[in-house]
């Protein structure tokens with residue numbers, strides 16, 4: 001595991017974007033695994049900036065997103081499809097048909113999960129997967145207790161994850177209860193994984209990720225078994241690492 005500690009969120013975002021930009025320069029037809037949440041927003045901004053300067057071209061790029069809420073239509077302002085369009089896809093020259101997000105409105109969600117896993121195998125695996133981390137160690141929407149062998153599946157969100165995401169919705173009732181997410185094993189298919197964490201509220205999760213054992217009660221710990229993992233964390237998220245214990 002490589003750990004890059006940055007002074008602040010801006011530097012973290014620039015560093016992550018730099019890695020993605022060089023991947024695209026190296027392989028213009030790259031497959032990127034992408035994440036939502038507030039943490040990667042700065043990275044998307046930086047990527048858009050370098051695109052606008054003519055430094056990158058997304059014409060041949062494909063993307064696979066980690067997850068989607070169940071029940072939200074793609075144009076719902078809090079659906080992850082809408083998030084990706086607004087913050088990234090609509091701002092670059094990617095072909096929309098090459099951007100994949102699970103369909104949270106599929107009638108048969110088990111079928112949708114297998115369909116998505118098949119897409120990961122056909123389009124992917126991603127050359128690079130961008131990840132955030134939940135305060136309880138979740139990655140994608142793989143909550144504590146998820147099997148490390150899991151493929152794309154439907155999950156019931158924990159009260160703490162619903163609470164953490166409630167800030168994006170008008171009322172708590174509107175926060176979806178279920179999501180479709182790539183599983184731990186699906187995420188592991190990526191050739192390289194970049195996990196981002198920023199802020200004090202992520203410090204305990206980063207401490208546990210660095211010092212803890214692999215444990216299904218802490219989903220991100222599965223990443224310790226991945227051959228090419230880079231953590232990019234800012235000082236605040238790294239704050240508890242040196243206080244070992």
Ligand SMILES: N[C@@H]1[C@@H](O)[C@H](O)[C@@H](COP(=O)(O)O)O[C@@H]1O
Pocket residue numbers: 035036037038039040066067131132133134135138139140141161165
């Ligand atoms: N499904 C997403 C995750 O992919 C994300 O990593 C996590 C942390 O989000 P944030 O970056 O906003 O802290 O939130 C959500 O639950």
